[in-house]
Amino acid sequence: GAVVSQHPSRVICKSGTSVKIECRSLDFQATTMFWYRQFPKQSLMLMATSNEGSKATYEQGVEKDKFLINHASLTLSTLTVTSAHPEDSSFYICSARDLLRDRDYYEQYFGPGTRLTVT
Amino acid sequence: GNSVTQMEGPVTLSEEAFLTINCTYTATGYPSLFWYVQYPGEGLQLLLKATKADDKGSNKGFEATYRKETTSFHLEKGSVQVSDSAVYFCALSDVGSWGKLQFGAGTQVVVTP
Numbered sequence: 329g330a331v332v333s334q335h336p337s338r339v340i341c342k343s344g345t346s347v348k349i350e351c352r353s354l355d356f357q358a359t360t361m362f363w364y365r366q367f368p369k370q371s372l373m374l375m376a377t378s379n380e381g382s383k384a385t386y387e388q389g390v391e392k393d394k395f396l397i398n399h400a401s402l403t404l405s406t407l408t409v410t411s412a413h414p415e416d417s418s419f420y421i422c423s424a425r426d427l428l429r430d431r432d433y434y435e436q437y438f439g440p441g442t443r444l445t446v447t
Numbered sequence: 448g449n450s451v452t453q454m455e456g457p458v459t460l461s462e463e464a465f466l467t468i469n470c471t472y473t474a475t476g477y478p479s480l481f482w483y484v485q486y487p488g489e490g491l492q493l494l495l496k497a498t499k500a501d502d503k504g505s506n507k508g509f510e511a512t513y514r515k516e517t518t519s520f521h522l523e524k525g526s527v528q529v530s531d532s533a534v535y536f537c538a539l540s541d542v543g544s545w546g547k548l549q550f551g552a553g554t555q556v557v558v559t560p
Contacts, residue, residue: 362547369553372550421490
């Protein structure tokens with residue numbers, strides 16, 4: 329149980345275009361989802377927290393107009409990188425919390441990640 | 448603010464050696480503490496957790512004890528295998544933060560036959 333999928337696993341896009349990454353909780357309801365960015369050989373940087381049905385909360389320094397996050401249902405969150413540039417190339421990882429299961433502590437279930445390359 | 452500091456890698460060990468990865472934290476409240484593992488080409492997986500002081504988390508031969516007095520959560524394994532080669536992340540989640548995780552920098556562990 330507690331499986332999180334991401335699609336696509338890899339994407340290459342041209343500079344100036346937009347790309348959407350999907351994050352799905354397959355066997356539980358995810359009231360809260362998180363989006364991270366991971367640079368090569370570095371730690372995960374939290375970009376934003378999204379709660380179902382409300383606007384995402386972005387971390388300081390993350391451009392909310394560039395990284396659009398939508399959490400329209402309890403099983404799906406999307407991250408859209410708008411007007412992508414080569415510096416947006418990175419590994420994007422989502423995670424989700426199962427509020428019903430983990431009420432007393434804050435375990436997150438991670439997706440496998442999406443490798444974005446902007447040319 | 449909260450922070451997590453863990454030892455830099457890479458850590459290279461021979462099979463059956465003892466592994467320890469140090470992790471210390473700063474937090475304003477009483478956080479939950481986690482170790483996540485990232486195997487090559489895969490996503491993060493929870494390895495073990497502890498939610499209060501003196502709790503010991505354990506899984507797959509790995510152990511870590513939540514030490515409030517030293518604000519530490521060191522990861523240990525008595526006898527590593529080649530399959531333990533991965534990047535290990537220490538993380539904390541503070542109460543009331545919607546479960547946001549603060550990660551350490553990660554420690555790469557390489558186990559050789």
